[in-house]
Amino acid sequence: MDGSLIYVMGPSGAGKDSLIKAAKIKFKDSPGLKFVRRYITREDESGSEDNLAVSQFLFDQLENSGEFIFSWRSHGLSYGIPGLEVKKWLEEGRVAVMNGSRAYLPRALKIIPDLRPILVTARPEVIVERLKARGREDQAATAERLKPLEYKFPEINNLPEIDNSGNLSEAAAVFCDFLQQALNEAGRLQISFIDPATECRN
Numbered sequence: 001m002d003g004s005l006i007y008v009m010g011p012s013g014a015g016k017d018s019l020i021k022a023a024k025i026k027f028k029d030s031p032g033l034k035f036v037r038r039y040i041t042r043e044d045e046s047g048s049e050d051n052l053a054v055s056q057f058l059f060d061q062l063e064n065s066g067e068f069i070f071s072w073r074s075h076g077l078s079y080g081i082p083g084l085e086v087k088k089w090l091e092e093g094r095v096a097v098m099n100g101s102r103a104y105l106p107r108a109l110k111i112i113p114d115l116r117p118i119l120v121t122a123r124p125e126v127i128v129e130r131l132k133a134r135g136r137e138d139q140a141a142t143a144e145r146l147k148p149l150e151y152k153f154p155e156i157n158n159l160p161e162i163d164n165s166g167n168l169s170e171a172a173a174v175f176c177d178f179l180q181q182a183l184n185e186a187g188r189l190q191i192s193f194i195d196p197a198t199e200c201r202n
Helices: 016-026 056-064 083-091 105-111 124-134 139-149 168-185 196-201
Strands: 004-009 033-035 038-040 051-053 068-074 077-082 095-099 116-121 161-163
Touching: 004 016, 004 083, 004 105, 004 168, 016 033, 016 095, 016 168, 056 068, 056 077, 068 083, 068 105, 077 083, 083 095, 095 168, 116 168, 161 168
Parallel strands: 004 095, 004 116, 033 095, 038 051, 116 161
Antiparallel strands: 038 077, 068 077
16 A cells, blocks of 8 residues: 555643644645544534544444454543545555554554554643543543553654644644655555454454
């Protein structure tokens, strides 16, 4: 495959969704860049452009039938990335952008070894204020989301990182530059893919 999969990851409240939304505006006329909609078992996502809300029952059915290239659980929710869509875009030489999980990265790399992760971070006090402002979690759930702020990624050399603590436009500019570089390189890379079912048996 000739395309590139951008794996955006970071703690809740770091502003991953905000950067992705900014990139959608920046690259709205770029057919070479595609944004992946995640499946998620959260009811309040019905109006979201970034996620597809499904029941846990339907999610399990999709997962068991092999519809997802990646799937994981986090904070009581299930997340899935549609496999056919992503593989089609990569085969066409496009750049696909997805919102991923730090904990799931090692397994994702086993499935697509050449994916390009990028870490979005923010200062702890900024993350706390953002989590409180969105009002999605109670105090206990907020504390739970703050636990895994520090992750180590020994499998990645020179992991790109964006500090999104301050002005969103500045962080968005860095993110868009990263995506533009990926677009410039698309078609010159050969992306390998390992079937998730095969990976699970190993």
